[in-house]
Amino acid sequence: MRPGDGGRRMGSAGDVDGWIVERSAAELTEPFTFVVGMDGVLRLAPRRSEHVACAGGDMVLGAGEIGFTREAGRWIVREVSNQSTGYCPDVSSWAEVxxxxxxxxxxxxxxxxxxxxxxxxxxxxxHNIVREGDFVCVFCGGDLPTAWNVDPGA
Incomplete structure (x- = not known):
């Protein structure tokens, strides 16, 4: 996926199924890149795609990585995270995801x-990733807020 290319919009389980069957066996062993656009629609892209490119450069309601597994004849989400250094979404974005x-x-x-x-x-x-509840900046040693503040408007 080149920068500027958007991820594939998923409007139904059939869309997801069609997109997943296009993936290689090797790709299926790793999670994929996903975003939830401002329209609430899931978009998927191969793992090494940037989240901002997956979203077509737009703002998002959620972003991260997602993996699927086949169960009872359908795809289900096996793993999902908010790991996106492009958007740094708060864990509260789960509701939108x-x-x-x-x-x-x-x-x-x-x-x-x-x-x-x-x-x-x-x-x-x-921007920092807080590990083990240590709210200290790894760059300057300053205290980090306990509330999410990555969005400049926050």
């Missing part, structure tokens, strides 16, 4: 299977 997955009829877990906590440092403005 779940709504988009439900809209296309995909079985899914009850929450992200892997949550990433992103924060922007108020001192140096760098």
């Amino acid at each position: 779940a709504r988009a997955l439900d809209a296309v009829g995909l079985g899914r877990p009850s929450r992200f299977t892997h949550e990433v906590v992103f924060r922007r440092c108020p001192d140096c403005q760098e």
Whole structure:
């Protein structure tokens, strides 16, 4: 996928099935890139695609990585995260991701299977991934806020 190319819009379980069967066996062993656009629609792209390219450069309601498995003759979500350094979505974006997955009829877990906590440092403005509850900037040592603040409007 080249920058500027959008991910494939998924309007139904059939769309997801059609997209997945186009993937190679090797691709199916890894999660894919996904975004939920401002229209609430799920978009999928191969794993090494940038989330911003998957979204066609637009803002999103959610983004991360997603993996599927075949169960009882249909595809279901095996794993899903908010891991996107392009958008740094809050874990609260799960509600929008779940709504988009439900809209296309995909079985899914009850929450992200892997949550990433992103924060922007108020001192140096760098984006951080908070590990093990340590809200300290890895770049300047400043304190990171406990509430999500990556969006400049936040």
